[in-house]
Amino acid sequence: MLTLDKIFHAQVVLKDIIRPTPVTRAFGIAPDCELYLKPENLQNTGSFKLRGSGYKIAMLSEEEKAKGVIACSAGNHAQGVALAASKCGISSLICLPDSAPISKIEATKNYGAKVCLVEGCYDDAYNKALQLRDEKGYTFVHPFDDENVIAGQGTIALEIIKDLDDIDAIIVPIGGGGLISGIAYAIKSIRPSIKVYGVQAAGAPSMYNSIKKGEIEALENVSTIADGIAVKKPGVNTFDIISKYVDDIATVTEDEISSAILALIEKQKMIAEGAGAVSVAAAMFNKFPIKGKKVVSVVSGGNIDVTILSRVIERGLMKSGRQTSLLIELIDKPGQLQNVSRIIAECGGNVISVHHERAGETESVTGCYLRIAMETRNYEHVEEIVAALKKEGFKIV
Numbered sequence: 001m002l003t004l005d006k007i008f009h010a011q012v013v014l015k016d017i018i019r020p021t022p023v024t025r026a027f028g029i030a031p032d033c034e035l036y037l038k039p040e041n042l043q044n045t046g047s048f049k050l051r052g053s054g055y056k057i058a059m060l061s062e063e064e065k066a067k068g069v070i071a072c073s074a075g076n077h078a079q080g081v082a083l084a085a086s087k088c089g090i091s092s093l094i095c096l097p098d099s100a101p102i103s104k105i106e107a108t109k110n111y112g113a114k115v116c117l118v119e120g121c122y123d124d125a126y127n128k129a130l131q132l133r134d135e136k137g138y139t140f141v142h143p144f145d146d147e148n149v150i151a152g153q154g155t156i157a158l159e160i161i162k163d164l165d166d167i168d169a170i171i172v173p174i175g176g177g178g179l180i181s182g183i184a185y186a187i188k189s190i191r192p193s194i195k196v197y198g199v200q201a202a203g204a205p206s207m208y209n210s211i212k213k214g215e216i217e218a219l220e221n222v223s224t225i226a227d228g229i230a231v232k233k234p235g236v237n238t239f240d241i242i243s244k245y246v247d248d249i250a251t252v253t254e255d256e257i258s259s260a261i262l263a264l265i266e267k268q269k270m271i272a273e274g275a276g277a278v279s280v281a282a283a284m285f286n287k288f289p290i291k292g293k294k295v296v297s298v299v300s301g302g303n304i305d306v307t308i309l310s311r312v313i314e315r316g317l318m319k320s321g322r323q324t325s326l327l328i329e330l331i332d333k334p335g336q337l338q339n340v341s342r343i344i345a346e347c348g349g350n351v352i353s354v355h356h357e358r359a360g361e362t363e364s365v366t367g368c369y370l371r372i373a374m375e376t377r378n379y380e381h382v383e384e385i386v387a388a389l390k391k392e393g394f395k396i397v
Contacts, residue, residue: 002147004189007154010055017054017087019044023163028267030283033290041272041302048300049080055152056141057084065090070138072129076301077143078108086112095129097122144178145235154182160296168293169195171279173300174207175229177238184245197288198249199278201226207234208249228275228301250287255319257281262316273304321379327397332368347385350375
């Protein structure tokens with residue numbers, strides 16, 4: 001049974017395993033509310049997962065510790081289990097799909113775990129982990145649906161209300177539900193008036209759908225840049241706790257997640273992965289009734305793959321109107337490009353690429369297409385440039 005005493009006990013046990021992450025004020029990200037961030041992206045291993053796995057492993061019997069632990073993950077949970085096991089002086093084996101990024105495989109090894117690469121996808125690795133557990137007697141550390149794991153994640157709530165005891169709401173990412181279950185249980189036990197809101201990616205809304213329907217639903221597939229919360233089926237324990245203690249759940253789009261990642265980089269000099277940024281996206285795009293409220297968004301992790309970061313930033317720029325692309329139909333004669341460039345420059349836009357295409361299905365036989373990408377201030381600035389071009393007789397396709 002999950003109890004408040006267990007969460008307080010987890011806080012004591014984790015003292016030498018985790019680092020406390022101080023709540024920080026965020027300016028210029030969500031102007032409608034007073035926004036604070038709980039930066040678990042600054043946690044050891046770059047994610048909150050160390051808390052749950054750390055407490056779970058510390059609570060094992062001596063016999064269980066002697067046999068070691070096993071887990072299945074392609075990301076944050078793997079690294080959390082690896083480091084927690086190393087700090088407790090016990091062995092760990094992590095089953096990973098062979099498609100996992102090399103950087104994550106090496107990071108898991110560097111934290112002290114042995115890695116078993118399994119051909120196929122996550123489900124294949126999960127089944128292999130259960131098989132090895134049964135064969136070797138390892139203890140399986142579940143990523144979210146375990147009361148000790150949930151209790152460990154709940155220590156985040158204790159730190160938040162120690163730093164800020166007058167908040168109105170906490171916004172938390174949801175994958176399998178372990179993080180929000182621990183936070184919601186602790187908050188509602190100590191300060192029931194504080195709202196607890198959950199956020200999922202629109203491309204992986206398993207808990208959102210399950211709560212709305214009143215029963216656990218398994219998705220056939222998931223697709224989102226927030227890979228840390230791309231969970232097809234919620235946990236049984238987490239579904240029950242969320243049903244009782246979470247006030248509302250919303251979803252955010254890929255563009256909204258990208259905008260939040262960009263805002264954290266620019267405004268807070270903070271790197272968040274997609275899963276960690278969904279709580280900030282929810283505050284930015286008014287998914288909950290938090291206008292004028294004092295709100296904490298939990299930034300659950302910062303382990304974003306650097307190979308996709310540039311694409312995420314570009315998407316965030318386009319979503320916020322900071323970068324845009326126009327397709328203009330022209331009469332193919334000298335001076336047209338010069339006039340377009342002049343108008344954009346006079347409006348304060350900055351052209352970053354130009355593509356001129358003669359062939360095409362333009363209305364005029366002598367027509368052509370001009371595609372221009374440019375840096376702009378916001379959507380209003382884009383509209384100003386478009387209006388100026390139209391005023392000069394240019395046709396925006």
